[in-house]
Amino acid sequence: MQNTLRSSAIFEGTGLHSGAAVRMIIRPAPANHGVWFRRTDVEVGNGLIPARWDVVETSPLCTEIVNGEGVAVSTIEHVMAALAGCGVHNALIEIDGPEAPILDGSSVPFVRGILSVGLRRQNARIRAIEVLDTIEVQTPSGWARLSPSAEPSNGLEMSFEIEFADAAIGRQEKRLSLANGTFVRELSDSRTFCRASDVDAMRAAGKALGGTFENAVVVDGDKVLSPGGLRHADEAVRHKMLDALGDLALAGAPILGLYEGHKAGHAMTNALLRAMFAKPGAWRLVTCDPMTAASLPGAGVESDEIPQVAVA
Numbered sequence: 433m434q435n436t437l438r439s440s441a442i443f444e445g446t447g448l449h450s451g452a453a454v455r456m457i458i459r460p461a462p463a464n465h466g467v468w469f470r471r472t473d474v475e476v477g478n479g480l481i482p483a484r485w486d487v488v489e490t491s492p493l494c495t496e497i498v499n500g501e502g503v504a505v506s507t508i509e510h511v512m513a514a515l516a517g518c519g520v521h522n523a524l525i526e527i528d529g530p531e532a533p534i535l536d537g538s539s540v541p542f543v544r545g546i547l548s549v550g551l552r553r554q555n556a557r558i559r560a561i562e563v564l565d566t567i568e569v570q571t572p573s574g575w576a577r578l579s580p581s582a583e584p585s586n587g588l589e590m591s592f593e594i595e596f597a598d599a600a601i602g603r604q605e606k607r608l609s610l611a612n613g614t615f616v617r618e619l620s621d622s623r624t625f626c627r628a629s630d631v632d633a634m635r636a637a638g639k640a641l642g643g644t645f646e647n648a649v650v651v652d653g654d655k656v657l658s659p660g661g662l663r664h665a666d667e668a669v670r671h672k673m674l675d676a677l678g679d680l681a682l683a684g685a686p687i688l689g690l691y692e693g694h695k696a697g698h699a700m701t702n703a704l705l706r707a708m709f710a711k712p713g714a715w716r717l718v719t720c721d722p723m724t725a726a727s728l729p730g731a732g733v734e735s736d737e738i739p740q741v742a743v744a
């Protein structure tokens with residue numbers, strides 16, 4: 433069955449790119465509502481923005497959604513990943529600024545907030561998007577692909593590969609089934625990262641104004657500049673998978689299939705969704721049977737099997 437939050441979860445912090453202080457409240461929402469944002473600080477229309485692939489403005493650095501009146505919210509991928517990874521299907525996210533708070537640069541503060549208020553099961557079955565045909569997008573820098581699973585009840589599987597010149601990241605690859613709390617256990621605490629050599633260019637472009645060593649892993653050659661080092665030796669590829677789950681969540685329903693990314697990013701994952709929805713017969717909406725529902729990324733996350741990192 434679908435889930436929402438039992439009560440509202442509140443997050444306060446700073447936008448990574450804007451540097452603006454922001455307060456964000458994830459509120460419960462009725463069955464079949466989906467996830468919507470609402471900007472409470474604007475007076476243009478109702479400020480509502482659907483968390484959906486077709487309103488994404490592509491950007492290499494973050495995911496931004498914009499409604500028909502030009503009201504936008506950006507850097508939504510980490511909270512979207514947390515909602516998908518905790519099995520929250522319906523929520524209204526109120527925010528008083530243009531960018532979601534970055535917090536520690538991962539999804540784990542959102543996961544803790546969501547699980548601390550708890551989930552409420554709703555009286556409607558989960559609908560999912562079953563991938564029926566292989567879709568691929570390529571750019572000069574990489575590619576991303578969605579393909580059918582052997583069985584829909586395999587849920588979402590993900591395979592990701594990255595390669596950076598900096599030896600502190602280097603080449604990393606990881607493949608995971610995202611069933612049964614895997615996101616919370618394996619991916620949710622991995623932080624966003626960047627190269628020291630990119631920081632000046634981002635600042636000059638008015639980005640990363642809220643970036644610090646506390647909310648991003650900064651690497652320079654073979655050195656990790658952020659105090660405390662890495663949370664996982666392959667934290668970078670784990671974070672890319674976290675981002676991919678958050679961007680795939682903009683499909684509007686959980687995806688049943690295999691996602692593969694090779695040096696992929698936000699824009700490529702969004703292009704992949706656009707290509708899938710544009711191709712007749714490439715997908716279908718299914719009502720999940722209990723076995724398929726149990727394989728979704730958020731199934732069972734409230735159990736004791738989730739380690740301390742997520743719920744402490």
Ligand SMILES: [Zn+2]
Nearest residue numbers: 509624671675
């Ligand atoms: Zn990210």
